[in-house]
Amino acid sequence: MRAAQINIYAPDNPSEPWQTGVTDDDGRFVFTPDPSQPGNWEVMVRQAGHGDVVAIPVAGTSATADATMAEDSTAAATEATPETAGEPGNSRPAMLANAGAPRAANVPLWVSMAAMVWGFVGTALFFARGKR
């Protein structure tokens, strides 16, 4: 989404935005989370009543980081460590793993859509048989 509003919430304060911004022409937004605050950084994307909330797990560099969290989200955490940056609304499947469309895993969208349409057509054919 181009020129969508971005609000970033730090793990310790989910009510006040830590940083706000606007996506660029390609719908991207880059930010650097504060490594001293490990946990789920929430990124809210919003434009004209459309949008999403993406949680980006960040493993802290401090020794107090929650061990289980760091273990569970190794891939996501390395993606989102301060050296790299979050790009909500873009690819990066590791970071978007817990957001986005609730879709059946690993099935191309057109296959599931074709299956749905066939279901509707099948229903139509079933009821079009007429009364026996």
Place this chain on the structure above:
Amino acid sequence: MHIPDGIVSAQVCAAGYALTGLATWYSLRQINRKPDPTAEIPKASLLTAAFFVASSIYIPVPPTSVHLILNGLLGVVLGYFAFPAILIGLFFQALVIGHGGLTTLGVNATMMGIPALLAYHIFQGRNTIGKVLPASVRTGVFAFLGGALGLGIAALIFLALVILNIPADVDANAERAAILTLSIAHIPLMMVEGIFTAMLVLFLQRVKPELLEG
């Protein structure tokens, strides 16, 4: 134009489900009063498929883009079957394509389904106030009005819902401007869907006029 999860408050979601329940009950009761309630299911099922796919067809309207809704068309062609058809279509759109959401299913069904029922009554108006028009253009004109106004009313409900639910943290002016831009972009879409509805209805009238009697 679907409202995704997390945009409107829980109260609005609950009210949406309540209205959807009421409208579904009313529509099913009207369907059940027909001599053969199952007779129109094939037509309804095929148009549900069209509705389901239509939201993936985007039309660029600079500076934004809109997708087909077809709720007015479903209302005109299906009558009271339109509401359950839209409800089922929206359910699968939320599940498969990720348009809308399950918590906002009721809100979206109300937003698109009730204007569809209004579109049906607008189209039925061709037999009453439409009598002033010559018979040759009456059906086309009222089908256009049903298709266009069904979508237009839905777009107005969308506008009202999202403008009243702007979260406190975002820049309200920018968000309002974006919402207005998106809503204005639906005016050309109203024309497109109105013309499409009129073409479909005129085609059905020529090849299978009994399909429009329901």
